[in-house]
Amino acid sequence: MTTVHSARGAATGPVERSRPRAALPALCLTQITGWGVLYYAFPVLNPQITAATGWSTGATTAAFSLALILSALAGVPVGRELDRRGPRLIMTAGSVLGTLGLLAIATAPNLPVFFLGWALTGPAMAAVFYQPAFAALTRWWSPHHVRALTIVTLAGGLASTVFAPLTAFLADHLSWRGTYLVLACILAALTVPAHALALRAPWPAAPPAPLGHPGEGAGTVARSRQFLLLAVAFTLSTFALYAVVVALVPLLLERGFSSTEAAWALGLGGAGQTLGRVLYAGLARRTTVIVRTTVLLGLGGVTTAMLAVVPGPYALLVAVSMVAGMVRGNLTLLKATAVTDRWGATHYGRLSGLLAAPATVAIALGPFAGALLTAPLGGYTGLFVSLALVSAVAALCGAGTRVHPPARR
DSSP: OOEEEOTTOOEEEEGGGGOOTTHHHHHHHHHHHHHIIIIIHHHHHHHHHHHHHOOOHHHHHHHHHHHHHHHHHHHHHHHHHHHHHOSHHHHHHHHHHHHHHHHHHHTOSSHHHHHHHHHHHHHHHHHHSHHHHHHHHHHHHTTSHHHHHHHHHHHHTTHHHHHHHHHHHHHHHSOHHHHHHHHHHHHHHHHHHHHHHHTOSOOBOOOOOGGGOTTOOHHHHHTSHHHHHHHHHHHHHHHHHHHHHHHHHHHHHHTTOOHHHHHHHHHHHHHHHHHHHHHHHHHHHHSOHHHHHHHHHHHHHHHHHHHHHOOOOHHHHHHHHHHHHHHHHHHHHHHHHHHHHHHOSTTHHHHHHHHHHHHHHHHHHHHHHHHHHHTTTTSHHHHHHHHHHHHHHHHHHHHTOOOOOOOOO
């Protein structure tokens, strides 16, 4: 019978007893709140920030991008600690640090302090976003972790739906500084106690690794050809898909559609993302890990190419946007299960942190790179064709990530 281990390493009981019932709803709440406050509030407030302070949009966006890059760098040590200690201390500390970062942002008298606030917020993102939540659910809910991961990502998908309108409402009645102060209080009030109280269960021993690799260390895996190809595949795919999301509205405006029509196409793509996450569990049951990796990464390229070459009608473009959203939704769960499907959960935190680091940098740089490349590529159609080719390369890399069991001696 599988056992769990206390901090001293002694077996304490069956793994089922270690599964904290409150953890799943708590993590749903904290993912909505964390993403909503630390990520989605900024694009809503940035126009007001620049208008009130005189700081340039480029400077404030660079501060936000700095947070994302620092989040990527912090993800590796955060993952290592998650493997050793579990999520309670990491996620609680991340909530506290995120609150302090927001307070610094809200009260920043000048641009350097504004950058400092976002520099604090970056590591907080690494400690409260999907990566630590996925690590907790993968260890506590194994072997039924796909269902738990799906539920949390569905909740996380509501973050913009909840907090973008809430942030706009607050900004209509308060200054941007007052809005961030209120959001900091919300983050502290909801996520600090949720992480501290709901994640108290003993951290169970990792389940056996699949494919006969139980003794393979994290360093050995991280240096393997399969892992490096997987990191390249996810980084290229993330870069392409996030650039597509940012560039979709100007692409449609370039083709003569109204800003309202473009916004609806983007929003319905988000609805497709939610649907894609619902469908992932069925896809995982019916396909091998290599098949779904290659197909989903390839579909990212196909939908991007269709957006590039299909001029209309509008309903068809909306349908393609929704399918592209479904692919993005599936890719979120594909990334969450990629380590477990190949190497087990023993070093899930560290390995997922290594995978997430370059992909998070791609999220930060994708919109800027897309904007810079649009003119040299002849407009948004040329940009989308190029991004489709990037996704195709990602799919080819994903096809080479099959892990073979070691030969028996």
